[in-house]
Amino acid sequence: MEITSKTTGNMLKLFLTLGMVLSSILVVTTFFYAYFYEVFLSISIIDQAVTIINVIIWIITIILYLVWIYKVHKDLRNLNATYPIKPSGALARILIPVYNLYGLWNIFSTMVDFLKGNTSTAKHAKRIGLLIPFYYILFFVTDLLNRLIGAELIFNDHVLFLSYVLDAVLMVVFLMMTKSIFESLNIMGAEYIAEAESEELPGEVISEETMELEKPL
Numbered sequence: 001m002e003i004t005s006k007t008t009g010n011m012l013k014l015f016l017t018l019g020m021v022l023s024s025i026l027v028v029t030t031f032f033y034a035y036f037y038e039v040f041l042s043i044s045i046i047d048q049a050v051t052i053i054n055v056i057i058w059i060i061t062i063i064l065y066l067v068w069i070y071k072v073h074k075d076l077r078n079l080n081a082t083y084p085i086k087p088s089g090a091l092a093r094i095l096i097p098v099y100n101l102y103g104l105w106n107i108f109s110t111m112v113d114f115l116k117g118n119t120s121t122a123k124h125a126k127r128i129g130l131l132i133p134f135y136y137i138l139f140f141v142t143d144l145l146n147r148l149i150g151a152e153l154i155f156n157d158h159v160l161f162l163s164y165v166l167d168a169v170l171m172v173v174f175l176m177m178t179k180s181i182f183e184s185l186n187i188m189g190a191e192y193i194a195e196a197e198s199e200e201l202p203g204e205v206i207s208e209e210t211m212e213l214e215k216p217l
Helices: 006-035 037-079 087-095 099-116 122-150 157-214
Strands: none
Touching (some): 006 037, 006 157, 037 157
């Protein structure tokens, strides 16, 4: 079975890696801004350039993430028609305010339960399960901090620096989760193909034997 989310998953991993690198750079520049402002003035151009690029990368990453999570659930439903979350349901769990407080956790915890049922993907399920609380908390805490800072309701150098650190950590956690989900689907897709081929093989052998018997003496 072809994994439809594979191409999008590779692109998402690439942009998450770029985002992680850019976020790390911004952690450094923000550190100088908060605690060594004179030094920051000499690298402020770098900070501005990286900030602009990071915003563009982040917007593309969000779009890729939504496309990827839709395709991931399409793949999961193809692998098992009884998988409880539909692709459209996954998007609703992420995009609908308030509902996403439950939905975001539900998406990944359901995925973990499903992957646990396969011995080949059990280790990935365990890894994702360990990362879910960190991802969940970081996702909403960074979103809240960025909104408050953007609205100038909080303007404290320490909080500003903390927000950039948490953004970078969130990137790392999400990249790790994405890789585990990506690898799990590839494993299950390969197993699905191997199982389908093994089921077809006996029929082909029987057919060839029948043809040999039916040949005139």
